Amino acid sequence: MNNISFQPFIIGVAGGSGSGKSTVSQQVLASFGADMVSVVMQDDYYRDQTHLSLDERARQNYDHPDAFDWPLLVQHIQALRVGEAIEMPEYNFTLHNRSEKTIPVKPAPVIVIEGLFALYDADLRDMMSLKIFVDTASDVRFIRRMQRDITERGRSVESVVSQYLETVRPMHKQFIEPTKRNADIILPHGANGPAVDMITTKVASVIGKLKRT
Numbered sequence: 001m002n003n004i005s006f007q008p009f010i011i012g013v014a015g016g017s018g019s020g021k022s023t024v025s026q027q028v029l030a031s032f033g034a035d036m037v038s039v040v041m042q043d044d045y046y047r048d049q050t051h052l053s054l055d056e057r058a059r060q061n062y063d064h065p066d067a068f069d070w071p072l073l074v075q076h077i078q079a080l081r082v083g084e085a086i087e088m089p090e091y092n093f094t095l096h097n098r099s100e101k102t103i104p105v106k107p108a109p110v111i112v113i114e115g116l117f118a119l120y121d122a123d124l125r126d127m128m129s130l131k132i133f134v135d136t137a138s139d140v141r142f143i144r145r146m147q148r149d150i151t152e153r154g155r156s157v158e159s160v161v162s163q164y165l166e167t168v169r170p171m172h173k174q175f176i177e178p179t180k181r182n183a184d185i186i187l188p189h190g191a192n193g194p195a196v197d198m199i200t201t202k203v204a205s206v207i208g209k210l211k212r213t
Contacts, residue, residue: 008081009206010111010127011199014118014179015134016172017063018144020191024134024199025114027191031200036207038080038108042115044091045073048098057096063171065117074123076105081127083107093153109210110203119179130202133183136190138169 011028013021029037047069049057061067069089076086087102113124119131142164149155180186187195 006109006210007129008107008109008111009129009203009210010077010081010113011130011132011203012118012124012128013112013114013132013134014116014120014176014183015136015187016138016141016176017116017168018141018148019134019136020187021114021118021134023191024132024187024196025112027196028110028112028200028203032110032203032207034108036108037110037112037203038105039112039114040073040077040080040088040105042068042073042113042118044089044103045069045115046091046098048089050097054095060096061167061171062096063116063167063175065120065175068117070121070123074121077111077113077124077127080105080107080111109207116176117179119182120175125182129206130199131182131184132187132199133180133185134187134190135180138172140190 013024015021025039029039045068046062047067049060052060072089076088079086085104085106088105090099090101090103091097092099113128119125119133125131145164145168146157146160149160150157185195185199189195
C-alpha cells in the first residue's frame with residue numbers, strides 16, 4: 001500500500017484522562033474494521049526512560065507535554081500518510097518505560113490519533129482532517145482514572161490521588177483544556193451515543209468517497 005493515491009482521513013481525539021477518548025476511537029474502529037481504520041495511541045509515545053531508575057521514573061510528570069516523544073509520533077503519522085507501516089512503541093505503565101515490544105500499525109483510509117495532547121502539537125493538527133475534543137466532567141474523569149489505574153496498572157488509591165492532585169489536575173487546566181479551542185467538534189458530555197453516531201456517519205461518508213475513486 002506504499003505510494004497511496006489518496007490522503008488518509010486523519011482524526012485527532014483529545015481530552016482529559018478518563019474523558020472517554022478510547023470509547024470514541026474504539027467505536028470508529030468497531031464500526032468500520034481494522035482494514036479501514038488504524039488507531040495510534042499517544043500513550044505509547046512517552047519518552048524512553050531506560051537511563052532512569054524505577055524510582056526516578058515513578059517521580060516524573062507524565063501529564064506534561066514534554067513527557068512525550070513528539071518527533072517520533074509526528075514521523076510515524078507522516079509515514080502512515082504516505083502508505084508506510086510503522087512499529088508503534090508499546091509503553092509499560094507499571095515500569096514507567098517503553099517495552100521491548102512494538103505494535104505494528106498499517107496504513108489505512110482512516111487514521112485515529114488518540115491521546116491527552118492529540119490536539120496540542122501544530123504539526124500533528126496540520127495533518128488532521130477532523131479534530132475532536134471529548135469534554136467530560138472532572139469528577140467523572142477522576143473516578144474512571146482511579147478505577148483504571150488500580151485495576152489495570154497496579155496503582156494504590158493513595159498514589160492515584162496524589163498524582164491527580166499534584167500533576168493531573170493542574171496539567172489538565174494548563175495544557176489540555178486549552179486545546180479545546182483547536183477542536184472542530186467538542187463532545188460536551190463525553191462519548192455520548194448521538195455524538196459518536198455523528199462522527200461515524202462522517203467517517204462512513206469519507207470511506208464511501210474513497211471506495212468510489
